[in-house]
Amino acid sequence: MNRRLLRCLTGAVLAAVVVLAPAGAGPAGAGPPGSTADGPVRLLAAPDISLSNVKAHLSQFQSIATANGGNRAHGRPGYLASVNYVRSQLDAVGYTTAVQSFTYNGATGYNLIADWPGGDTDDVLMTGAHLDSVTAGPGINDNASGSAAILEVALAVARTDLAPEKHLRFAWWGAEELGLRGSQYYVNNLPAAEQARIGQYLNFDMVGSPNAGYFVYDGDNSDGVGSGPGPAGSAQIEQTIQAYFTSIGVPTRGTDFDGRSDYGPFIRVGIPAGGTFTGAEGIKSSSQATLWGGTAGTAFDPCYHRACDTTTNINDTALNRNADAIAYAVWELAGTPAPPGSTVYSDTFETATGWTVNPAGTDTATAGQWSRADPAATSSGVATQLGTTVSGSFDLVTGPLAGSAAGDHDVDGGVTSVQSPPISLPGSGTLTLSFSWYLAHLNNASSADYLRVRVVGGSTVTVLNVAGAASNRAAAWQSASANISALAGQSIRIVVDAADASGASLVEAAVDDVRIVQS
Template sequence: MNRRLLRCLTGAVLAAASVVVPAGAGPAGAGPPGTAVDDSVGLLAAPDIALANVRAHLAQFQSIATANGGNRAHGRPGYLASVNYVRAQLDAVGYSTAVQSFSYNGATGYNLVADWPGGDPDDVLMTGAHLDSVTAGPGINDNGSGSAAILEVALAVARTGLAPEKHLRFAWWGAEELGLRGSQYYVDNLPAAERARIGGYLNFDMVGSPNAGYFVYDGDNSDGVGSGPGPAGSAQIEQTIQAYFGSIGVPTRGTDFDGRSDYGPFIRVGIPAGGTFTGAEGIKSSSQATLWGGTAGSAFDPCYHRACDTTSNINDTALDRNADAVAYTVWTLAGTPAPPGTTVYSDTFETATGWTVNPAGTDTATAGQWARADPAATSSGVATQLGTTVSGSFDLVTGPLAGSAAGDHDVDGGVTSVQSPSISLPASGTLTLEFSWYLAHLTNASSADYLRVRVVGGSTGTVLNVAGAASNRAAAWQTASANISAFAGQSVRIVVDAADAGGASLVEAAVDDVRITRS
């Protein structure tokens, strides 16, 4: 990672329920048979990237540096040897590779670009990392880590015979440490028509820092860092990466597009970009250490740009997670849909999968907020909260405790909401959202009280809208189903709201076994 540039981290029933979805549908597409499907995104599942394989590439980079004056820097023999090593790996499995040369500081530099056959040539997903080190050391974290991770993902593409809708291109850049010289040369020499074909660029620079943080480039400026969002489309990349880390229970924080790595030339010409970063010479704060572990008051990488940036300077957990994040992001954004008849997304709530309570920060309920929990049974003449779920022991429920009185943990004071993680829907097929639900209330309820389920993507569709009434309504599981094919090809979230919106009344609600299928 280039230090010379600016730094910044710093009364209705279901039959009468409203079902509304926007119009539209996507193009056809299908994946090869017999391949695992990722239920969280509705696409062919990315393989697990073996840490041992990534580590083996790092060992090769270390050996190359050791044999060539201790570094792999621009203009030095260790850099060209690194290019030759990566190229040989890719040529052996069927990539079309090309080495692009350029001059800087009186020395010849090289970019290695590798294309996987197939996919739409007018819709290129590009993944890159810089391959050079500084002259002071072998550059194993900076940036052998990113180079090795994307190399192993590229090899996994070949091993699995991936046939995505988009065309896949991988690149290893030269002279990044001298000011993004290689990637800038590549972008500057792309004809305008070729630039327009690149729909997104993924950048991975320093993904194994020993005192690691988990940073994701802030594509939509939602974290409020730096000067603003990236080009249109960057937010989708950010959300895809966040969805992966959310699925493994690892919190992330945004880091700005500060021009410090090889995404810089791409975003300057309007190409959407994103990626991950585990930290450089910046100091980990006490709050970051609480969030991620590690040592507060120490650099994320104490060997940044030093001779000690060797294979010992790697956090294996961070490297493993980030390599898998690279694969997940490539497989998801490349667009290889699950075959028809498959489950696109499912959640039984038996484990935490990244649903967020009060996602917009606008909830007004003072009690009975949504929770993923093992609910206690409650009643007041009729059952108001069920102690049994549709499957397993957990569901999404408003105020899961029983309390000493019937109204102790019901919804009070307004609206409580909960939102799913981002779900990437396939671009074709009939998509159906199914779930189980109940709304319970007593005679002090009114039509202002409700349970509502929406799908939110490029537009919003309400798939369930059940109002209360001034009558007893016992809790009883029911099922709902809605065609959401209008959202095909989009990244969406499911939002569930429950409200005690009239006068004080006893209102309880629950949702379980959410599933999206493609047929």
């Protein structure tokens, strides 16, 4: 990551030659990637990226630097050797690679561009990282970490024989440390029509800082950092990456598009961008140390731009999490279609998967808010809350505790809502949402009380709307299903509301085993 701002990007690039590589061997089809049985499951879900594989690439970059004067900087033999290493990995699994050369400060630099066959070439999802180091050291965190992580994600694309709707392109940039020279050259030399074909750009620069933070580029300025949001479409990248970190219980904070990395040339021409960053020479605050662990008052990367930025200067946990976040973002944003009869999404609530309580900040319930929990059984003449779920031990339930009386933890005072993480629907086929549910109440309820399930995308589809009544209704699991094909091709969220809106009444609700299937 360089210290210069985008205003430094003037002149100095003199000439270029694009060298096209012959097509390599066909992709190594290893079948569909894995998924977890108790978390959200998408067909062709992003695989778990092997930390050991990513670290093996880091070891290769370290060896290259050691053999070439201790660095992999622009114009030095270690940089070209790094390009050749990455290219050889990609050529072997079926990417079409091209090396783009440029001249800066009297030395030749190189960008490596790799395209995965297939997908809509009018809608390119591009993922990049800079490959060069500073001259002072081997640059393992800055930025062999990002380069190795996106390389392993690119290889995972090949292993799984991914066939996304969008065209996938990966890039390793030269001379970033001298002012984003390689990425700027690439963007400047793309005809306007080619720029327009890049729908989104993902950038990963320093993703293994030893005193790591978890920063996500603030695409919509929702965190109020910096001067404003990125181009339209950047917010989707931010939200997608945040959804991954939420699913693993890691809080994130926004970081500004300040022009210090290779997203800069893309956002300047209106291409939406985003990515992650674990911190450079900035000092971790006490509040950040409380949030993420590590040491307050110390730089996120004490070896930033120094000779000690070696393979020992890596936080394995941060590197592993960010590599998986990269894969999640690529798989989600690429629009991987689900074949007929496939499960698009499934959640049994046995693990936390990113559902958010009170997502709009408008809930009025004073008790009995939604929770993912192992519920306690309650009754008051009739069963009001079930202690058993449809599968496993957990469900979404209003006020899971029993208390000393049946009404101690039921819904009181208004509405409580809970919302799923974003779910990317395929663009074709019949899409069916199914789930299990119950609504229980006593005879002090009324028709103003309810359980409602909606699917929210470009429009809203209400799939369940059950009203209460002035009668006892025992808790009993029921099944519901609805056709949501009207939202095909969209990113949607499932929103569940329960309400005690009729004064003092006992109302309980639960939802379990949510599933979307394409047929």
